Amino acid sequence: MNITIAGAGYVGLITAVCLSRKGQNITLTDIDENKITMLQKQEAPIFENGLSEMLHEYGGKMIFTTVPEQAYGRADIVMLAVPTPDRRDGSANLKYLYEACGQVASHCAKGCLVVVKSTVPVGTCDKIEHFFNDRTLSGLFRVASNPEFLAQGTAIQDTLHPARIIIGAENEAVAQEVQEIYNGFNSDFVVTDRRSAEMIKYASNDFLAMKISYINEIANLCEIVGADVETVSLGMGLDPRIGQQYLRPGTGYGGSCFPKDTKALHWLARFHDYELKTIKATIEVNETQKIRLFKKAKKYYKSFKGVTIAVLGLAFKPGTDDLREAPSIEVIQLLAEEGAVIRAWDPATGNRFAKQYPDLAITCQSLDEALCGAELCLIMTEWDEVRSCKPEKFADLMKAPLVIDGRNCYTPHSFVNSGVLYDSIGRKAVK
Ligand code: UDX
Numbered sequence: 565m566n567i568t569i570a571g572a573g574y575v576g577l578i579t580a581v582c583l584s585r586k587g588q589n590i591t592l593t594d595i596d597e598n599k600i601t602m603l604q605k606q607e608a609p610i611f612e613n614g615l616s617e618m619l620h621e622y623g624g625k626m627i628f629t630t631v632p633e634q635a636y637g638r639a640d641i642v643m644l645a646v647p648t649p650d651r652r653d654g655s656a657n658l659k660y661l662y663e664a665c666g667q668v669a670s671h672c673a674k675g676c677l678v679v680v681k682s683t684v685p686v687g688t689c690d691k692i693e694h695f696f697n698d699r700t701l702s703g704l705f706r707v708a709s710n711p712e713f714l715a716q717g718t719a720i721q722d723t724l725h726p727a728r729i730i731i732g733a734e735n736e737a738v739a740q741e742v743q744e745i746y747n748g749f750n751s752d753f754v755v756t757d758r759r760s761a762e763m764i765k766y767a768s769n770d771f772l773a774m775k776i777s778y779i780n781e782i783a784n785l786c787e788i789v790g791a792d793v794e795t796v797s798l799g800m801g802l803d804p805r806i807g808q809q810y811l812r813p814g815t816g817y818g819g820s821c822f823p824k825d826t827k828a829l830h831w832l833a834r835f836h837d838y839e840l841k842t843i844k845a846t847i848e849v850n851e852t853q854k855i856r857l858f859k860k861a862k863k864y865y866k867s868f869k870g871v872t873i874a875v876l877g878l879a880f881k882p883g884t885d886d887l888r889e890a891p892s893i894e895v896i897q898l899l900a901e902e903g904a905v906i907r908a909w910d911p912a913t914g915n916r917f918a919k920q921y922p923d924l925a926i927t928c929q930s931l932d933e934a935l936c937g938a939e940l941c942l943i944m945t946e947w948d949e950v951r952s953c954k955p956e957k958f959a960d961l962m963k964a965p966l967v968i969d970g971r972n973c974y975t976p977h978s979f980v981n982s983g984v985l986y987d988s989i990g991r992k993a994v995k
Contacts, residue, residue, distance in 0.1 A: 568639040576645030582723040584622040591627040593635035603628040611885040636671040645681040654827035675704030689758040708733040711765030717883025732761020773822040775810040777849035783813035783990025793990025815970035816853035818880030818889035854891040869903035874938035877945025878910035885912035892944040909934035935961040946971035955982035
């Protein structure tokens with residue numbers, strides 16, 4: 565069975581190496597020549613834990629190409645993992661998806677099974693089927709939905725050991741074909757129609773985003789009424805009906821999925837004249853939570869003009885070099901507008917940040933360098949280097965030790981009598 569994966573981004577590339585490891589014949593194609601050239605040399609074009617090792621081991625068995633004839637000519641299955649970015653109005657832009665389908669229709673004369681892995685609005689697989697039927701012999705291309713749930717940083721483990729594999733197909737034979745891709749995977753399968761499969765992806769991501777916004781609102785209320793959100797979260801999460809995961813309060817969710825998928829589902833509902841009130845609130849809460857540290861800092865400084873501020877962590881979460889929708893960017897922009905001198909540090913994405921935003925901040929090569937002489941420290945990402953930092957370090961290196969922790973990396977207790985004023989999310993400030 566020849567499987568071609570279109571799109572060498574997170575989903576496509578990780579799926580490709582994991583399926584190759586499970587013994588499938590994989591061709592990975594992308595329009596980005598630089599990416600493909602790197603992959604041909606078995607170099608990882610993205611930052612992901614364990615990916616370099618996997619490429620080293622299985623890259624030699626895979627074909628990497630930008631040439632559509634080579635990619636699709638012999639394919640039995642094409643898995644579409646191209647980006648579906650959001651438009652200004654929140655709707656998903658399916659341009660890349662249809663471009664890839666056009667290439668498949670032109671170059672796969674014998675027909676094949678088209679499996680949609682990209683996150684797409686409900687009803688897209690039906691439209692893709694019409695797209696093929698309008699251009700080729702009806703029924704030559706079968707279309708199935710098989711959404712992806714991998715998270716950055718744990719993508720390989722998530723793919724090799726998925727909590728569930730969702731298959732959306734219009735008949736049993738097609739569902740069976742998709743299931744065969746995952747021979748050797750120990751996972752629950754949910755086989756359903758295409759529209760339900762497409763909805764499972766959005767409903768899952770949006771539910772997790774909603775859980776985060778919920779705990780963030782509870783955290784903000786905890787600060788007002790004098791409760792401790794960490795214990796509240798623990799106490800809630802021990803109820804198996806609630807669960808501990810995605811109940812960590814912080815500076816809001818970022819990344820390439822939650823912000824995009826919440827907006828897309830909200831847009832889809834509106835398109836059908838329905839208001840998804842919970843998702844609307846989830847989005848609104850996150851918008852304000854993303855600048856929560858800026859607002860908190862305002863309690864301590866009327867003006868930031870000339871104030872030296874260390875920002876620890878820039879990526880939207882640890883384990884990735886991804887800056888997309890990272891709360892750090894908005895906070896830094898607001899501080900810079902007010903004339904703050906920002907010393908930013910991130911172990912993975914510092915250089916990329918410096919290139920993308922050359923005028924916003926001084927990018928430091930180490931955490932210590934960022935803290936040196938700072939009057940205020942904002943913690944935006946809970947990297948291990950940050951978590952293991954002792955209160956004495958802030959006291960020793962900073963000029964006026966005030967730490968505002970957007971990821972609750974420490975217990976407030978550890979800062980008592982440290983000489984550092986420590987403020988965090990959903991807990992009392994201590995000194
Ligand atoms: C997410 C989904 O987990 C994954 O299933 C989907 O396929 C893609 O989107 P990802 O964006 O890589 O994955 O990261 P994830 O670990 O889910 O975190 C998303 C954001 O939520 C991050 O900004 C993170 O900091 C934040 N988060 C997560 C919280 O603020 N609190 C939590 O308790 C969990």
